[in-house]
Amino acid sequence: MILRVLLRTELRTKSGALPLIGLLFITLLAVAGPIFAPANPLLRVDTPYLDPSFQHWLGTDEVGRDLLSRILYGIRLTWFPVLAVIALTSAIGTLVGAVAAAAGGLVELLLNRFCELMMVIPATLIALAAVASLGPGTWHLVAAISVFWWPWYARIAHTEIRRVATRAHVEAARLAGVGRPRLFLRYLLPAALPSLVVAASLDVANVILVLAMFSFLGLGAPAPAPELGAMTAQSLVSLTTHGWIPLSPAIVIFILAFTANLAGDGIRQRMEST
Amino acid sequence: MKSTVALRAGIAALALVAGKLPVCAETVLRVAYQKDISTFDPDNAFPLYGIDALHVIYQGLVQYQPGTTELTGWLAERWSVSEDGLTYRFRLHDNVRFHDGRALTASDVLAYFRRRKRPDLALSYFLNGVADMKAPDARTFVIRLTAPDPAFLDRLASAWGPKVVGPGALVDHAGSDHAETWLNEHEDGTGPYRITQINRGQRYVLSRNEDYWGKRPYFDRIQIEIVPQMAQQMLMLNKGDLDLIQNGYPFEQLRHLPSGLRLLVYDDLGLEMAYVNRSKRLRDPTLRRAVLTALNPAGWLDDAFFGFATPAHSLYPKAMIAAREPVDFPSDLAAARAIVAAAPPVTLEIGYGDQERAVQQRAAELLASALERIGIHATLRSYPLDQALLFAEDLQRAPDLYLAQNYPDAAHPATQTGVFFSSTAPLNFFGYKNPHIDQLIDAADRVSDRAERDRRYLVISQQLFADTAFIPLADIRDVIVYRQGLTGLDPRPALPWVVDYESIRRE
Numbered sequence: 001m002i003l004r005v006l007l008r009t010e011l012r013t014k015s016g017a018l019p020l021i022g023l024l025f026i027t028l029l030a031v032a033g034p035i036f037a038p039a040n041p042l043l044r045v046d047t048p049y050l051d052p053s054f055q056h057w058l059g060t061d062e063v064g065r066d067l068l069s070r071i072l073y074g075i076r077l078t079w080f081p082v083l084a085v086i087a088l089t090s091a092i093g094t095l096v097g098a099v100a101a102a103a104g105g106l107v108e109l110l111l112n113r114f115c116e117l118m119m120v121i122p123a124t125l126i127a128l129a130a131v132a133s134l135g136p137g138t139w140h141l142v143a144a145i146s147v148f149w150w151p152w153y154a155r156i157a158h159t160e161i162r163r164v165a166t167r168a169h170v171e172a173a174r175l176a177g178v179g180r181p182r183l184f185l186r187y188l189l190p191a192a193l194p195s196l197v198v199a200a201s202l203d204v205a206n207v208i209l210v211l212a213m214f215s216f217l218g219l220g221a222p223a224p225a226p227e228l229g230a231m232t233a234q235s236l237v238s239l240t241t242h243g244w245i246p247l248s249p250a251i252v253i254f255i256l257a258f259t260a261n262l263a264g265d266g267i268r269q270r271m272e273s274t
Numbered sequence: 275m276k277s278t279v280a281l282r283a284g285i286a287a288l289a290l291v292a293g294k295l296p297v298c299a300e301t302v303l304r305v306a307y308q309k310d311i312s313t314f315d316p317d318n319a320f321p322l323y324g325i326d327a328l329h330v331i332y333q334g335l336v337q338y339q340p341g342t343t344e345l346t347g348w349l350a351e352r353w354s355v356s357e358d359g360l361t362y363r364f365r366l367h368d369n370v371r372f373h374d375g376r377a378l379t380a381s382d383v384l385a386y387f388r389r390r391k392r393p394d395l396a397l398s399y400f401l402n403g404v405a406d407m408k409a410p411d412a413r414t415f416v417i418r419l420t421a422p423d424p425a426f427l428d429r430l431a432s433a434w435g436p437k438v439v440g441p442g443a444l445v446d447h448a449g450s451d452h453a454e455t456w457l458n459e460h461e462d463g464t465g466p467y468r469i470t471q472i473n474r475g476q477r478y479v480l481s482r483n484e485d486y487w488g489k490r491p492y493f494d495r496i497q498i499e500i501v502p503q504m505a506q507q508m509l510m511l512n513k514g515d516l517d518l519i520q521n522g523y524p525f526e527q528l529r530h531l532p533s534g535l536r537l538l539v540y541d542d543l544g545l546e547m548a549y550v551n552r553s554k555r556l557r558d559p560t561l562r563r564a565v566l567t568a569l570n571p572a573g574w575l576d577d578a579f580f581g582f583a584t585p586a587h588s589l590y591p592k593a594m595i596a597a598r599e600p601v602d603f604p605s606d607l608a609a610a611r612a613i614v615a616a617a618p619p620v621t622l623e624i625g626y627g628d629q630e631r632a633v634q635q636r637a638a639e640l641l642a643s644a645l646e647r648i649g650i651h652a653t654l655r656s657y658p659l660d661q662a663l664l665f666a667e668d669l670q671r672a673p674d675l676y677l678a679q680n681y682p683d684a685a686h687p688a689t690q691t692g693v694f695f696s697s698t699a700p701l702n703f704f705g706y707k708n709p710h711i712d713q714l715i716d717a718a719d720r721v722s723d724r725a726e727r728d729r730r731y732l733v734i735s736q737q738l739f740a741d742t743a744f745i746p747l748a749d750i751r752d753v754i755v756y757r758q759g760l761t762g763l764d765p766r767p768a769l770p771w772v773v774d775y776e777s778i779r780r781e
């Protein structure tokens with residue numbers, strides 16, 4: 001239903017369609033990028049610091065690996081963890097928010113206060129400490145970020161469900177004898193989903209940047225995995241002499257975040273207008 | 275009258291402003307470290323950053339001459355060794371003063387050496403072979419050893435060797451911990467500079483000791499900035515905010531050095547080496563041989579160090595022992611691939627030292643790529659030295675290989691074997707034990723004839739390599755990048771990354 005709305009509204013205009021197509025393209029690259037990569041991203045294939053050429057479109061990095069291949073693999077290492085964080089945190093947040101809204105009373109109070117507590121904690125710093133102690137690794141990073149990311153979704157889910165719960169059609173369903181589980185799944189949760197989808201789509205860019213930051217700090221997948229943030233950090237010292245090596249992955253991070261942001265914004269606008 | 279008053283007021287104002295201005299840049303040497311200085315206690319830490327500062331704050335009995343591994347006197351004017359090689363008698367200079375103004379006497383040296391021997395201090399092992407010490411008169415200090423030790427004077431001249439701390443610390447501020455706490459941020463040395471500013475993690479300033487007993491150094495102040503990012507250090511050097519970068523300048527960028535910068539290249543005692551954890555996947559000697567084949571430095575050395583390193587000739591740096599031929603690595607890549615293909619999938623973790631992290635990471639990435647070529651996947655992780663020192667406690671959690679540029683205590687090969695290879699060596703990270711090797715080391719350590727000594731140590735190197743416990747990879751040259759006009763940098767091969775602040779000057 002939501003997908004249908006999205007496709008119908010997004011594709012109708014160029015401005016809405018392009019970011020969505022961009023997102024699909026990125027996902028496609030993440031899935032199939034390695035097929036197009038001209039070389040193994042972990043293998044030295046030529047002399048280090050080669051300029052971009054027909055043979056190596058983006059040149060070679062400081063070790064002599066094909067930079068284009070590393071970036072194509074790097075998109076996968078960025079994109080899938082981002083989707084994992086969004087999926088995980090939106091699911092947990094929705095569940096917590098829904099339980100709070102459905103249960104009411106003391107449970108609602110406690111869950112809401114707990115969410116607020118999690119929201120005021122300096123999440124990035126705690127996540128940094130968590131990853132540093134668990135050891136660098138993509139899934140450690142996903143777990144550490146997710147722990148602090150879900151309360152925003154919980155709050156949205158809770159607010160939306162509480163708002164819809166007072167509407168006439170929900171009251172009518174309740175009076176007609178619809179049971180609580182069915183009422184929740186059929187009437188309340190679907191009503192909260194559009195807001196959650198908008199929040200998630202806008203969050204993609206944030207998560208990309210946070211993951212890239214962690215990877216820049218060396219807390220992502222262990223080297224020599226071709227993570228975009230780590231590639232930028234490692235070659236930063238070459239900025240003045242071989243600028244394309246740190247800039248290429250940085251530009252890709254920018255394009256990913258920018259496209260995701262545009263798409264999120266487009267989705268929000270369409271959702272608001274429908 | 276009015277104009278005179280105005281002139282006087284103007285002069286006074288100028289004088290006030292001048293007082294607020296920083297000291298003229300011509301008399302300040304500005305350097306940077308990538309890591310903070312842990313302590314100014316010369317007996318209780320193993321710093322690589324800060325040795326040059328300690329070297330001009332404190333002084334030992336003997337030191338290495340610039341550019342060589344030959345010894346010369348420092349606080350000791352001269353010395354003699356008894357026929358049996360057990361007694362060392364040092365005659366001290368007579369006009370030496372500590373920074374608090376007190377004159378140095380042999381009793382002060384004795385008190386200091388007694389402190390240095392305290393087993394709770396990290397560097398007390400330098401004096402493990404000392405049986406007795408005494409100060410028969412104000413200028414004579416005598417050390418008696420339990421057994422002859424041809425490396426003893428080298429130990430005294432080591433970058434981390436004993437350097438005399440005065441009674442201002444050991445008596446006045448001894449506290450309950452023999453001045454350990456006080457010396458973290460204070461000093462009482464005899465050197466040409468004294469600490470005048472400490473901003474932890476940011477900046478240290480050493481100011482010239484105007485009462486120094488030796489030749490007056492050129493610079494009024496040495497300003498040490500803590501700048502972890504090499505890229506930032508390079509920008510500062512280009513802008514003129516730094517005078518030199520002592521280590522870590524990316525090798526590949528030395529070809530693109532901006533005008534106005536100069537290079538000083540010299541051989542030090544650093545040796546790029548891989549330690550092998552033989553308790554995990556690499557317990558299989560066949561697999562170890564395959565790994566050796568892949569890691570052959572001939573295949574990657576130039577891409578890592580751009581001509582500033584040569585393949586190692588042994589487990590000793592060439593400035594220590596000049597072996598004739600490079601280490602003979604196996605070269606049959608097809609055989610190595612076949613070994614790996616026949617084994618269950620192999621993933622190895624390569625740890626690397628965080629000193630000169632960028633250089634080590636590059637070398638580690640090249641090793642990972644070389645291993646990938648024979649079908650071994652490798653992951654990399656940086657380990658600070660204090661974590662690496664704990665590897666032996668849990669070998670199953672430790673990396674499979676540990677890559678680091680290692681610096682022995684001093685120029686004598688006994689300090690290389692004693693620090694890295696013997697069963698009790700403090701930097702034998704994976705706890706390699708081989709009683710036969712220990713016997714060979716003990717025997718070599720007692721030989722004073724240089725040719726015979728070197729021959730024996732090379733035999734030990736060959737046996738350790740055959741056992742694949744330690745893999746010698748590269749002799750890396752040290753490179754100092756400095757602004758044109760500086761002279762007298764006077765590095766010493768046995769002192770890692772040390773520029774002599776006492777002799778350096780600006781033309």
